[in-house]
Amino acid sequence: MCDTVLSDKQIQKRAAIVNAAIEVFAQYGFHEAKIAQIAAQANVGDGTIYLYFKNKEDLLIKVFEEIITKRLDQLQSLLDNEQTAMDKLVSFFNHHVALFSDQPFVARLMAVELRQSPEFLERYPTYQPLRRYLGFLETLINDAIAEGSIRPIDTKSLSFLIFGTMNFVITEWSLSHQTFSLNETKNTIADIVLHGLLPRS
């Protein structure tokens, strides 16, 4: 059943499981999260989960995929409001941070929980949600270069710079219980990346 078309009732049940999984994974982490607890939270039997997902790891991966896919679609449409490629790039950056500060558990999912999954680690280099995200960012960067808003620079390196920095900032922020201002940090970083570190003459 796991792969066939689902009825409305089944779609709802699946969604209930996904939502329960998000909550429980977020609160307890992958290894401490018990299938029985997710099932209880979703109001389904333990076994039901296995009708919709191959196993616990599959559930974790699917949950993350759905979150990211949904977010990417949102981002894409948000960026349609922006005129220039540079505006889109800046907006992406801002929304990227906002996504995580609005939903810290997504940050934790990505920074911590996903890495508990051997399957995820194995597929890391081709893991679609991550690649789509990075690819999207690279496209924006290329456009901004073409437009002349930023100087020509290796696209991959810059995407690593942006994504990596924010990943770390978000991890620090999330694991240190939000003890500093994500927004101020974000702005300082944007300023450095745009203008550079060297004193201005």
Added chain:
Amino acid sequence: MCDTVLSDKQIQKRAAIVNAAIEVFAQYGFHEAKIAQIAAQANVGDGTIYLYFKNKEDLLIKVFEEIITKRLDQLQSLLDNEQTAMDKLVSFFNHHVALFSDQPFVARLMAVELRQSPEFLERYPTYQPLRRYLGFLETLINDAIAEGSIRPIDTKSLSFLIFGTMNFVITEWSLSHQTFSLNETKNTIADIVLHGLLPRS
């Protein structure tokens, strides 16, 4: 015994366990690494490990602490060769990357395995090896600002930028089986951080 002064023979035995643990954790990851295998690799009985470490998690954490502490000391003395604060900062950056590319398992340990440990995650905000590392970087940044080599900027943000970017780059590099040039990426990133992204007039 775990906390008392150790005889020479005990120091050797402990070191054998640490070395075995590094190898096995690096090869299999925390959860797949079996205590029995570490013990075999170290030529000690399974139970012996528990005379030197509280449990498997403690072993992981201690292993990482020892690697980082040793590395920080090395870094510190390497930087003594540099004259200006700015040179020290650049040198730190280069050595930081070199550490991970020389010993990819350390990268994996930090990016992946450590996060499997609830104790690590709990102590994250005050986890000494990490704080010392970041603190050291912040000191270098402050000195470079004082010296006038870089413009005044929030120190923490910049340390996040440097450390976070390289963390991500290293993770990508390590999990994607070293398919791009760490060195070129590093240089591009250094150039962006120093000069900024905007076109030069």
Added chain:
DNA sequence: TCCTTTTATGAATCACTATTCATTTTCTAT
């Protein structure tokens, strides 16, 4: 050398929970 204390051993335990599957409930079509 012999006795005491310290250290090491590794087989057996034991707690754990993801997963299965025989049974029950719900749905669908006639």
Added chain:
DNA sequence: ATAGAAAATGAATAGTGATTCATAAAAGGA
């Protein structure tokens, strides 16, 4: 309404490997 199919259930299973601890070896002192 009813048979047969599909979906859901949750109690029982089963594999796990970290940790313990009774026993053995080694070290140290007299």
